[in-house]
Amino acid sequence: MSGTVVVGMQWGDEGKGKITDFLSRDADIVTRYQGGDNAGHTIKENGQTYHLRTIPSGILRANKTCVLGNGIVLNPKSLVAEITRLHEAGVSIDNLVISDRAHIILPYHIALDQAQENYRHDNKIGTTNRGIGPAYTDKAERSGIRMVDLLDKDVFAKKLTINLKFKNELLTKIYHQDALDYDTIFSEFFEYGQQLKKYVVDSSELLNHAIEDGKNLLFEGAQGIMLDLDHGTYPYVTSSNPAGGVSVGAGIGPQAINHVVGVAKAYTSRVGDGPFPTEQTNEIGDYLRDAGHEYGVVTKRPRRIGWLDAVVLNHSRKVAGVTELCLNSIDVLTGLETIKICVAYELHGQRIDYYPASLKDIADCTPIYEEFPGWQEDITHAQNLIDLPENAQRYVQRISELVKLPLATFSVGPDREQTIVLKDVWKQSVLNGHI
Ligand code: IMP
DSSP states (O other): OEEEEEEESSSSOSSHHHHHHHHGGGOSEEEEOSBOTTOOEEEEETTEEEEESSSOGGGGSTTOEEEEOTTBEEOHHHHHHHHHHHHHTTOOOTTEEEETTOEEOOHHHHHHHHHHHHHHGGGOOOOOSSSHHHHHHHHHHTOOOBHHHHTSHHHHHHHHHHHHHHHHHIIIIISOOOOOOHHHHHHHHHHHHHHHGGGEEOHHHHHHHHHHTTOEEEEEOOSOGGGOTTTSSTTSSOSSOTTTTHHHHHTOOGGGOOEEEEEEESSEEEOSSSOOTTBOOSHHHHHHHHHTTOBOTTTOOBOEEEOEEHHHHHHHHHHHTOOEEEEEOGGGGTTOSEEEEEEEEEETTEEEOSOOSOHHHHHHOEEEEEEEEOOOSOOTTOOSGGGSOHHHHHHHHHHHHHHTOOEEEEESSSSGGGEEEEEETTTTEEEEEEO
């Protein structure tokens, strides 16, 4: 039995989908354990592009069970639409499994997400407006509606009546929005529940049986560790735990995990508001945004861009227990004269190498950079580290050293053959192949 988790080490959009898809080849089960349809994975396969929101990317491989664990928040409407799109593209959904304990996102969560963001004005979080925060709020506040509740007409009716009464008070009296209609929500969402019913099981039972049977389990973290509710740049975070959420969100013990694969880009990007010490709001940022096509999959927003931050990566390594590094998008840096890595911060005259909890302190941090000469050569055909120009090799090796992690893969472009695998995480052997 092997349990491997894939997590993003920055603020999301590190290219986890491709790595998860690759690792899913040797996995029996692929599980999402947190987040909802705020995530967006794009996968290119046989000339076709798939945009996945909630369903794990393992769905594109036949015979893989794909689990939506109890720790996710699930929007039945968008999940039914995603299933329909995949069906139309000829992808089988027969192996999808949904936890009966997963909480569902309803229209009032989305309405409240938008209303709260407007209400926050200058302090807005920059959410994806998918109702994620309000759905997790209800879960913690113990008024949430779970998949198992949605399937029971009486329970759903009762819970929806109670919840909607309060949410409509909030929407109309505090946020001055229109009230939502009970009958419309009930009939629409009960029907989605009926369509999803065949996928719903106790997924923790399923995963624990698989562990007993010695299966390979892959866990797909959504977002990135700097967006983790506990370990990210709070409050500019999402409302779940990509870092350590796997055990709680899948219903398995922590001893089931042997590897935590951390995915990072060779620079940094972020969508939404919040601190970003190495941000480049200048021609370097513009250059990298264009070269890396850095626009949100879900929101289409232009992403904020900055230099690689080793303080961030070390923070993520520690709080998530990352064991190996997948470094993506090295090619995006081609053409720059000088490339920088932030190796520490200066805070109030002192050098620090940890990520402060206080937003005020982060705002006062000045990055301390190491500078590297860039490269001009096209690296998009590299098949191994030694194919990279010396300056690129030095840059990559320094990252691995600074972050204290061995490199499992690196990528020089978006296509499968442009991600080079150096180490087989499942078998722990050294490879020289590509995804
Ligand atoms: P929420 O998850 O929609 O509540 O958004 C909270 C923060 O997380 C915002 O800054 C979003 O932009 C960010 N976020 C949520 N999901 C993703 C993602 O998949 N990639 C990158 N950022 C994300």
